[in-house]
Amino acid sequence: MPLLEVRNLRTFFKTQAGYARAVDDISFTIEPGENFGLLGESGCGKTTAAISLIRILPPNGKIMGGHAIFEGRDLFSLSKEEIRKVRWRSISMISQSAMNALDPVYRVGDQIVEVIRTHLKKSRGEAMDRARELFSLVGIDHQRLHDYPHQFSGGMRQRAIIAMALALNPHLIIADEPTTALDVIVQDQILRRISALQKQFNASMIMITHDVSVIAELCERAAVMYAGKIVEVGNISGVLKKPYHPYTMGLKNAFPSILGDKKNLISIPGSPPNLVEPPAGCRFNPRCPFSIDICFLQEPSLFQVKTDQYAACHRVAEADSLRHQASSREIWEQVDAAA
Numbered sequence: 001m002p003l004l005e006v007r008n009l010r011t012f013f014k015t016q017a018g019y020a021r022a023v024d025d026i027s028f029t030i031e032p033g034e035n036f037g038l039l040g041e042s043g044c045g046k047t048t049a050a051i052s053l054i055r056i057l058p059p060n061g062k063i064m065g066g067h068a069i070f071e072g073r074d075l076f077s078l079s080k081e082e083i084r085k086v087r088w089r090s091i092s093m094i095s096q097s098a099m100n101a102l103d104p105v106y107r108v109g110d111q112i113v114e115v116i117r118t119h120l121k122k123s124r125g126e127a128m129d130r131a132r133e134l135f136s137l138v139g140i141d142h143q144r145l146h147d148y149p150h151q152f153s154g155g156m157r158q159r160a161i162i163a164m165a166l167a168l169n170p171h172l173i174i175a176d177e178p179t180t181a182l183d184v185i186v187q188d189q190i191l192r193r194i195s196a197l198q199k200q201f202n203a204s205m206i207m208i209t210h211d212v213s214v215i216a217e218l219c220e221r222a223a224v225m226y227a228g229k230i231v232e233v234g235n236i237s238g239v240l241k242k243p244y245h246p247y248t249m250g251l252k253n254a255f256p257s258i259l260g261d262k263k264n265l266i267s268i269p270g271s272p273p274n275l276v277e278p279p280a281g282c283r284f285n286p287r288c289p290f291s292i293d294i295c296f297l298q299e300p301s302l303f304q305v306k307t308d309q310y311a312a313c314h315r316v317a318e319a320d321s322l323r324h325q326a327s328s329r330e331i332w333e334q335v336d337a338a339a
């Protein structure tokens with residue numbers, strides 16, 4: 001049985017201009033112990049998908065439909081009280097804004113103790129022992145538990161949040177751009193640390209990022225999100241080595257570790273659409289060098305292209321040729337000219 005099965009999730013935000021269809025009918029499953037990537041540029045709905053699962057949407061956000069079956073229960077039909085018990089205990093989240101997640105007026109250690117004691121019947125002493133253990137796991141001297149957040153560097157604060165996210169041995173850890181705010185070297189250390197701990201705890205993880213190389217390094221499977229949709233999903237060797245969706249091909253071009261040389265980086269022209277009125281047909285069509293008539297008329301569904309790989313493109317049958325063309329700068333420059 002999968003640990004998490006998300007089916008037809010739709011989450012909209014109410015805005016002055018109308019409903020923004022931030023997550024618009026996505027489905028995926030995660031197996032126990034699996035490290036699942038959610039990849040896409042900023043504004044494609046990754047965070048919205050994550051915070052929908054644990055139901056911490058802002059007031060203008062609403063889950064419009066779908067199911068999220070976690071360990072046999074639908075997270076969307078739990079009461080407020082029940083979902084509160086799931087957070088931290090079963091599903092924890094290391095968020096993009098983790099830098100601000102620590103309360104400046106309390107000592108870091110006390111905040112970890114608080115999380116532990118809210119969910120588990122433990123004495124303060126026992127919880128403090130656990131906090132010490134967690135600090136050594138994330139590589140911070142346990143003396144620093146007595147510090148206030150402002151005494152920590154950005155990297156240390158992020159490690160403290162990771163410690164907190166691991167405190168209750170959750171079965172699923174959602175890491176939403178956990179290192180974006182940090183410098184590259186610290187980023188790398190922290191990603192390795194998260195991944196090692198996740199393996200050690202045998203938790204599953206959803207690693208959310210815009211960075212293809214992070215997914216390539218850490219994940220076994222991944223979904224690529226564009227404009228509120230999953231456009232490609234499957235195992236990493238397929239999705240990142242032999243993508244079938246032009247968006248995935250384009251994302252790959254933009255990252256050095258896969259293509260090698262930095263000066264050869266090619267970015268996808270334009271940016272993701274406003275989701276109040278997304279483009280008709282395939283939402284990627286305005287930026288796609290390969291769009292043909294049908295792409296403007298009909299939304300492609302996910303076609304199975306390999307045992308564990310699906311892509312939502314009308315031209316999946318020509319993927320080998322498109323992949324070859326997508327590695328040239330000229331083809332993407334043509335899009336720019338047309339836009």
Ligand SMILES: Nc1ncnc2c1ncn2[C@@H]1O[C@H](COP(=O)(O)OP(=O)(O)O)[C@@H](O)[C@H]1O
Pocket residue numbers: 013014015020022040041042043044045046047048049058060061273274275
């Ligand atoms: N609170 C909000 N109100 C209105 N629109 C929002 C809100 N939060 C996010 N959105 C919109 O939802 C879409 C997806 O955003 P988000 O989930 O943050 O994407 P990502 O995490 O991939 O960068 C974007 O178009 C964004 O503008």
Ligand SMILES: [Mg+2]
Pocket residue numbers: 043046047048096176
């Ligand atoms: Mg985000």
